[in-house]
């Protein structure tokens with residue numbers, strides 16, 4: 309029986325993706341280490357944030373090993389061109405969406421708990437966020453231009469999330485004032501700014517097939533580091549001056 313090493317699993321994939329994996333793993337240890345510098349009643353946000361980077365660490369381990377992806381036939385419809393034709397496949401990293409399904413609700417939980425929002429508002433916002441991620445996954449796996457329908461539904465859900473952060477969230481944080489308001493504003497501005505770049509990246513990569521998968525890896529990698537590690541650092545820094553009891557925790 310001749311052996312063919314063409315199974316395309318567990319081959320060494322990408323040093324860049326492994327580097328992001330290492331960044332996420334290191335951040336997890338640092339966030340956990342910081343948790344133990346605080347009394348156990350003051351560790352909620354450290355644990356949530358460490359959970360986020362731990363999940364990302366696993367997702368990047370999968371992607372670095374060339375796992376968690378599947379080839380999807382590409383239908384080339386270049387902008388400003390009438391050329392339409394099927395041509396080859398693109399590797400779609402569906403494991404990203406499994407990561408986002410777990411971590412984006414936790415990121416929102418971090419921020420919305422900081423604003424002291426009621427449970428019902430937090431649940432509604434997270435529900436819309438989950439719709440957004442599933443739309444992104446389904447759209448990425450669809451070959452035809454119908455994928456843009458899923459992008460549109462996902463973006464509508466995303467705009468609802470942003471609306472909740474800008475209105476209810478900001479109002480609640482402002483009612484608390486002080487360190488709560490300051491932390492909500494700095495982490496919230498960072499979150500909204502970075503999250504808006506994800507549908508753009510999706511449009512250029514999984515959607516429009518404009519960027520090469522190598523560029524996609526760098527684009528999403530930088531976004532993930534800022535939206536998880538950068539956001540987590542800003543949030544935990546702000547929480548030094550916040551008593552969780554003031555947030556009902």
Ligand code: RET
Pocket residue numbers: 364408411412415440441443444445458459460462463466503504506507510531532533535536
């Ligand atoms: C998709 C496509 C559908 C439309 C929209 C999207 C937005 C995705 C976002 C992802 C955020 C991910 C984060 C990951 C953490 O590292 C699903 C790309 C709006 C906002 C913060």
